[in-house]
Amino acid sequence: MLNRLALAFALFLPMPAMAAPMLLRPAQVFDGVDPAPHSGWQVLVDGEKIVAVGPALAVPDGTKTIDLPGATLMPGMIEGHGHLFLHPYNEVPWDDQVLHEALALRTARAVMQARATLLAGFTTERDLGTEGAGYADVGLRDAIAQGIVPGPRMIVATRAIVARGAYGPKGFEPGVSVPLGAEEVSGIDEIVRAARSQIAAGADVVKLYADYHYQRGEPSRPTLTQAEMAAAVAVAHDAGRIVAVHAVTAEGMRRAIAAGVDTIEHGDEGTAELFRAMHDKGIAYCPTLSAGDAIARYRGWDGKAPAPAGVAQSIAAFRMAMAAGTPICVGGDVGVFAHGTNAREMEQMAAAGMAPPAVLIAATSGNARYFHLGDRLGRVKAGMLADLVAVTGDPTRDIGAVRHVVLVMKGGAVVLP
Structure with missing residues (x-):
């Protein structure tokens, strides 16, 4: 009735x-x-x-x-590498955001940062990890999709995956458990379990860290093995997900390329040979030039020549990738610097020698293609x-x-x- x-x-x-x-x-x-x-x-x-x-x-x-x-x-432009649950490191250091900011606070800020991203003309964002905020990006993605809050279409990586002992925050008594910025694994069984669990919880993309620094002050070193990454790639691809890999070192990049990942982020120590291999395999490169530039400025650089060694190295790697014909995506690692200023990465790419039309193509149809969205966006x-x-x-x-x-x-x- x-x-x-x-x-x-x-x-x-x-x-x-x-x-x-x-x-x-x-x-x-x-x-x-x-x-x-x-x-x-x-x-x-x-x-x-x-x-x-x-x-x-x-x-x-x-x-x-x-x-x-x-x-x-x-x-609409597509942000290829963002972290809506982070805000600029000159406001609050990364460690303190992960350790001391409440999840509700971080989520409320992420809602506002999603709105700023959309109003800046970035109608889609690939968000590559909540950095200690768990699966909150899944909820934010769904709230945007349901029209509850404004923001870009989101492709989310949830917790991201790191080798045990490699990620932070660090500096605590070894026997004390502290909140971490990503999910730790050791061995093929654990990385397979983590990838499947994250996908089941809503991940659209699996994010891996091929390298990192074990202790403060140490250089980045390879952490995940090629076999571990290959196992995660197989799980992700079986589930129709792409794999993004943080790789700064040449060896981390080599392992990621051999494992068959879809995109490599940062690539500061990339070589001409590695970028040619990425070209041959169709692996896209997200140089994140703006993150290094922002951090250097937080440390006192005034933006004038000569650039700090890290900034110069990133630009050199980017130019090698262009020369090799490597597919290049636009992704600034936004969150290191302010959301809504995403265009900073596009300006950095143009300043480093990429023609403006090529930058625009990378930020639209290029990113759409690399993220498997080209049938409807870009x-x-x-x-x-x-x-x-x-x-x-x-x-x-x-x-x-x-x-x-x-x-x-x-x-x-x-x-x-």
């Missing part, structure tokens, strides 16, 4: 109004693939998708027109999700234009202005 009454009552309720189609009319469109922008193009959006792109489109009655004079319309094309951003000026000439966001659309809904 109750079901019949509910149905009868529902028949008399007004149906929710369908959003009218929207015609976006910018000065030009960067489509995410062609290095040259298309002058005079328009984009028609109906529901959550792009339905037509080109000059002088025919539009249905009732279409709402949004004029964007002087603006470039482009795909391009201004009919049939794709309407994740779109308009910026003042021409970012194919001046990459800094991506900071001047005047419109953000996610899934056909305008979220800015």
Whole structure:
């Protein structure tokens, strides 16, 4: 009886109004693939998708027109390496964030940082570990997807996986257990168990640390073995997940490449040979130039030449990767520096010698392809999700234009202005 009454009552309720189609009319469109922008193009959006792109489109009655004079319309940018549960290290050191900030506090901050990311024009983020906040990124991802809070589409790595004894925080009595920034494993059985557990808990991507420093003041050294990483890769790929690997050392990179991972993060000690091997295997490289730059500035560097050794090494590795034709993603390790300033990585890449159109392609269709999202994101094309951003000026000439966001659309809904 109750079901019949509910149905009868529902028949008399007004149906929710369908959003009218929207015609976006910018000065030009960067489509995410062609290095040259298309002058005079328009984009028609109906529901959550792009339905037509080109000059002088025919539009249905009732279409709402949004004029964007002087603006470039482009795909929503994709942040390739972020940590929404971290905030800049010059505010609170990493150890203190992990050890002393309550989970509720970290989650509340992450909600605000997700909003800042979206309003900056980054409509998708690959979040590579909560750094001690457990599986809170799964909840944040789902809250965004359900429209409870605003933010980018999220691809999450949950806890990340490290070799036992290699990660932090450190500096405590050896017999005392302290909260850690990642899940520890030792051996193939344990890494397989951890990868499966994280996937079961909601991980979209498995994050591994191929190397790290065991004690403070020590250099990074390989930690996970090639066999351990290969076992985790097999589990992740069987489950349809990609594998991202923190690898700073040449040996850590070599093992990760041999294990068949999907992306390598940082790669400071990469060699021409290693980057050619990544090219040959289609492994994408996220250089995270901005993280090293930010940390150097926190330590007193004024940004002028000569750059500190670590910054110079990162730039040299990035240039070797470009020369080798290695697929390059845009990922700044945001959280080391402020969320919402994600464009900093794109500016760093351009300053290091990458042409602005190539940077834009990497941040849109490139990242979408590397993260297995290319069938629905990263391009201004009919049939794709309407994740779109308009910026003042021409970012194919001046990459800094991506900071001047005047419109953000996610899934056909305008979220800015």
